[in-house]
Amino acid sequence: xxISIIDYKMxxxxxxxxxxxxxxxxxxxxxxxxxxxxxxxxxxxxxxFGKASHNLEPFRSKIRESLNSAIPLLGICxxxxxxxxxxxxxxxxxxxxxxxxxxxxxxxDLRVPHIGWNNLKIRKKACPxxxxxxxxxxxxxxxxxxxxxxDVTAATTxxxxxxxxxxxxxxxxxxxxxxxxxxxxxxxxxKNFVEL
Amino acid sequence: xxxxxxxxxxxxxLAVPNGRVVKGIEFKKIRYAGVPWxxxxxxxxEGADEIxxxxxxxxxxxxxxxxxxxxxxxxxxxxxLTIGGGIGSVEDARKVFNAGADKFSMNTAAIKNPKLISILxxxxxxxxxxxxxxxxxxxxxxxxxxxxxxxxxxxxxLCWYECSIYGGRRFTxxxxxxxxxxxxxxxxxxxxxxSMDRDGTKDGYDLPLNKAVSDRVKIPIIASGGCGELAHxxxxxxxxxxxxxxxxxxxxxxxxxxxxxxxxxxxxxIMVRL
Numbered sequence: 001x002x003i004s005i006i007d008y009k010m011x012x013x014x015x016x017x018x019x020x021x022x023x024x025x026x027x028x029x030x031x032x033x034x035x036x037x038x039x040x041x042x043x044x045x046x047x048x049f050g051k052a053s054h055n056l057e058p059f060r061s062k063i064r065e066s067l068n069s070a071i072p073l074l075g076i077c078x079x080x081x082x083x084x085x086x087x088x089x090x091x092x093x094x095x096x097x098x099x100x101x102x103x104x105x106x107x108x109d110l111r112v113p114h115i116g117w118n119n120l121k122i123r124k125k126a127c128p129x130x131x132x133x134x135x136x137x138x139x140x141x142x143x144x145x146x147x148x149x150x151d152v153t154a155a156t157t158x159x160x161x162x163x164x165x166x167x168x169x170x171x172x173x174x175x176x177x178x179x180x181x182x183x184x185x186x187x188x189x190x191k192n193f194v195e196l
Numbered sequence: 197x198x199x200x201x202x203x204x205x206x207x208x209x210l211a212v213p214n215g216r217v218v219k220g221i222e223f224k225k226i227r228y229a230g231v232p233w234x235x236x237x238x239x240x241x242e243g244a245d246e247i248x249x250x251x252x253x254x255x256x257x258x259x260x261x262x263x264x265x266x267x268x269x270x271x272x273x274x275x276x277l278t279i280g281g282g283i284g285s286v287e288d289a290r291k292v293f294n295a296g297a298d299k300f301s302m303n304t305a306a307i308k309n310p311k312l313i314s315i316l317x318x319x320x321x322x323x324x325x326x327x328x329x330x331x332x333x334x335x336x337x338x339x340x341x342x343x344x345x346x347x348x349x350x351x352x353x354l355c356w357y358e359c360s361i362y363g364g365r366r367f368t369x370x371x372x373x374x375x376x377x378x379x380x381x382x383x384x385x386x387x388x389x390x391s392m393d394r395d396g397t398k399d400g401y402d403l404p405l406n407k408a409v410s411d412r413v414k415i416p417i418i419a420s421g422g423c424g425e426l427a428h429x430x431x432x433x434x435x436x437x438x439x440x441x442x443x444x445x446x447x448x449x450x451x452x453x454x455x456x457x458x459x460x461x462x463x464x465x466i467m468v469r470l
Contacts, residue, residue: 011321014296018270047321093305110198111414113323116439117245117469118198137199137469139276141323150353158197177404181276183469 001194002038007031008055008064011046011076019180019187025194033062040193041066045078049103049144050090052078067098072171072196074129080167080174081146089144098172101148108160113143118157120141120165120177120185127154127168129175131192134186138165138177146176200433200461201245201440201467202454203418204447208232208281210253212263218252219445229448233268237448238239240273242454245469247273248301248388248442251281252363271454272294280328280388281329289316293324301326301388304361307368307375311383319385326418327384330364331357331372332392332404346373350404357405373408380413387413388442391421398424401432401441410437418442426452433466 003020007013007029020042030036035057043063045052067073075083079178084095087103093102106112117137122130140157146164155166157177167174173193179186206217206229217229230236236247247269251262262279269277276298283289284305292300300320306313306327317325333355336342345356349454357372389409391402401422410417416439419432423443432441446452458468 012293012298014294015270015274015298018296019274022271022274048322110437111416113415114198115323115386115416118197141276143322145254160230178276181274183243183275187274 001025001027001040003027003040003042003194004030004036004038005044005095006036006056006059008024008045008052008059010052010055011044012045015178015180016042016044016076017188020081020194023187023191023194033059036062036066039071040196041073043073043075043079043082046083046141047078048089049078049081049087049095049186050093052082053090053093053095056096063096066171070171072193073173074193075174076180077142077176077178080176081144083172083174084146084148085166087144099148099152099167099169099174100150101146103144103146105144106145106159106163108161113141114159114163115141118159118177121156121158122154123156124154124168127166128196129166129168129173129189130155133185133188135190138179138182138185140165140177142176146174197467198439199245199467200438202243202419202429202457202468203246203440203442204234204239204244204454205248205250205420205442205444206235207250207252207444208262208265210251210265213261215265217448219448220356220383232265233272236269236277236446239273239454240275243458243469244275244454245440246276248278248280251279253281253435262313266292266297278326280326286313286315287321289320289324293320299324299326299385301328303328303330306357306379307359307361307370308447310378312377313376313380313384317385322383322385324382326386326388327376327379328388328390329372329376329379330360330392332360332367333402334358339344344374345371346408348373348404348408362391373412376409376413378414384415386416386418386439388418388420393421396445397422398445400407400424400428403431403435406432406438407436416440426457429457430461430464433461
């Protein structure tokens, strides 16, 4: 099972690589669109939306092509946010627009960034990414939240209000939390992705 | 709702090939507690929510050893990893980041050049920038004139808190509570707040200090220094707004297991990840 991890210079990709390796899959770090092959794609990412969008530009058409041929994709954290159309974090750069909706600054009186372990609620039981994950704590680090306009929210968490924690649209998946940093529960979610 | 986090801290001496975990009392090395990544893996399996490595080596050769220690750790530990000690530039931070760490903490470099916090936050995101503050109580008399220092009423008397740098070897005259507020403005994502008075004593966290800072800033505070038993963790979570509690020696010598500690906290009504 070859999994391409897109390296677009946005944060720690080694963690995702290590977790996938630990799960006995065959992760490959891909820094050029031409090398984007394989059975699955992961878009990791920590950092700012604008820069992410800019750095991901060369990969756009190749990602679309892969999605059209039903290759499963997992966006993690900023990698989920970039699936949407736009973000309040950047007025100039656009997202991939694979999911309708936008990314907003978290509106809460609680501490932001939302850092730490929060409870995951599965909203779409049929979502294969969350197979056999009924409850559990996962690790979040973010200041912005995805607000999809389509019915794609597969998991949520509560932080002042319900926050989109996971999306699912056909072969496209996304997690706002970091499964690669979420202990056993996170590894189970990644395993589900590997075994799709 | 967010869980309160339990963070074991490993002070690492990297002057030997694979590094070794040391536990000192008031910065004097006294015992060796094991190989860093083996201990980190044990804590991960016991339920640690994060791991912190503090590099306490003074020499320069340590960099390569730290990279190895991080790489070995992140192959087997799937919770966030923070690296502290000697990070003073984008280059230093990039090195630990590329090796697989999630956050870095800085004390001396940030105090000497506060702009560094903003620069690193810009590069790596605020979530990666932990500002470590080593605070020491300075007791004052009721009538004493101490300028704009923030004075806290503790059971031991009125005091302000002074920042120390270079691993506690030098004092700066800087108000630690005010510095925490400034660090947040500059882009710090978290504050690792160590009480110099309590560190190594096992007398419990400095509650007035942790309360004072966690009430004044919105970013998460990690309480550190003084944890000697289960009840100390409970107290700091119950009485202050800290997001996490850090401890070292009580975990190293298997006096307390993390899963046991978490069960205890859960029974007492503190929300933690089980």
